[in-house]
Amino acid sequence: MGEPTDLDEASDLDPDLSQAPDPESESDNGPDQESHRGAFGEFGGESPGLIDRTFRERIVLAGVTLGRSDPEATDASMDELARLVETAGADPVARVLQHRDSPDRATYVGKGKVMEIKTVSEALDADTVVFDNDLTPAQQGNLEEILKRSALDRTAVILDIFAQNASSPEGRAQVELAQLRYRLPRLRRSGRTFSQQAGGIGTRGPGETQLEVDRRRLMRRITRLESDLRRIRGNRATQSKARKRTSNRAVAIVGYTNAGKSTLLNHLTDAGVLVEDRLFATLDATTRRLQLPGGEAVFLSDTVGFIRKLPHQLVEAFKSTLDVAVDADLLVHVVDASDPDPEGCIAAVRTVLDEIGADRVPELFVFNKADLAPAAAARLVDREPGSVAISATTGAGRGDLLRSEERRVGKECR
Incomplete structure (x- = not known):
């Protein structure tokens, strides 16, 4: 290296x-x-x-x-x-x-x-x-x-x-x-x-x-850290430009903290990312190759979870990690269907996406934990056309998610 x-x-x-x-x-x-x-x-x-x-x-x-x-x-x-x-x-x-x-x-x-x-x-x-x-x-x-x-x-x-x-x-x-x-x-x-x-x-x-x-x-010390992280952002930007010149597509998993993003990445790709029932268990972006049903492969990345009132200092400092979402061809927005206020969670995530400049990236809603709240998941899917309900733990809805990803990636990248 x-x-x-x-x-x-x-x-x-x-x-x-x-x-x-x-x-x-x-x-x-x-x-x-x-x-x-x-x-x-x-x-x-x-x-x-x-x-x-x-x-x-x-x-x-x-x-x-x-x-x-x-x-x-x-x-x-x-x-x-x-x-x-x-x-x-x-x-x-x-x-x-x-x-x-x-x-x-x-x-x-x-x-x-x-x-x-x-x-x-x-x-x-x-x-x-x-x-x-x-x-x-x-x-x-x-x-x-x-x-x-x-x-x-x-x-x-x-x-x-x-x-x-x-x-x-x-x-x-x-x-x-x-x-x-x-x-x-x-x-x-x-x-x-x-x-x-x-x-x-x-x-x-x-x-x-x-x-x-x-x-x-x-x-x-702040100046030194800013310089280091700017260099990382620059390297990632170069890699992203190189990827966009190829047929490789990038999908980023975003969502509220503890919504099940890492569990979903593990289920789809056997990534082995640490999964805990606690807030902010995942801070580092993890990328794995995912084969879609039609044979196309995409690069699927997990990202740090968001939260209401997320400190601006963290959003600014984590821009090099959050660039994974900015440079993606599609955002898989994971929402905890069992949360008492899923709409509030969605709004909090979108606030951060707006702040980092990822608000224009196409978005696919995935309502997770449908095994815990099937009625709530069905209601949310009805309200959001094109979304899917899944359980990242049991695997229910996996096929629907992969087919939806394939359609959306193909549509957005034509």
Whole structure:
């Protein structure tokens, strides 16, 4: 493959960036802060590694319904946030909800609600509060000052899960870039230290040192990662142009996280991709050759799953992986027919496809898990002409899917 590149060491920070924080810098935390075990920044504990943890954090979830937004949508989003927290390796122990016209500039929820959250957190001995809404660096700092425990937002939890699941050098580099972009403005909080060995949600991945030396080094690291990933995108673009000059066609499997994309790829091609019933189990694109019924072969690729409120940092950082969808001749959009809100999942996926420039690629809807929700799958197929219902687990509907792929690939490529 040639000489090693910077990307071969993408998961390793510069030595200066991975040093532990000065213990003296944490000496002024006070008794309340020292009593909390978990998570992020100066409230962080210690773990023997980036993924291992010595305990499961207890998490209070907080969500806000703004203006005329639907409270039921907030409830559904909070359910998903709870699953994200569980996937990250922690335990949700309570929820605090609020309805307000607009976010409070200082704390997002207002001082009264912050005190309510603090009371709940203290009563349940919670380590961290996770907000379903995005927090500014200032809001996060103000909340932690009042709560005396870590305050994170949904974006931090998703980044943490990606850090756990990234396995390839490219995947680790993409996650690191997204995390550094997210954390950089949060270094402005005076006195804050970050340890690569800290345990808990929001700490895995690249480690940071203290504020006065971090900013310049993090910017240098970001520039280096961006350069590495641009080079990969360029190589992929060259390969895509070469493929388009041949008769080889590309099909990309896209969809909401945990919809069954990797299970489908394994069923169709024996790819052997890891399949788990958890969010974001697959981060790296996997491509396999698939023989269609008429004899034509296509290249079928699995992609990272999407989710509501997918952090922009991740979309930007994962563009080299998501180019698989942009360059495809056909998108197989896998939808979990058993999901309580399949239309919401479809809308979330299409939002990301629009953002990455894949919205013009032809789309074939595949309503998966028809064995679990046959009535829902049939209803969805009736509403979406040309779609198919399948079970990637049992293989039901496989023939219909392959024939539909063949028709659509042939039609779009004439």
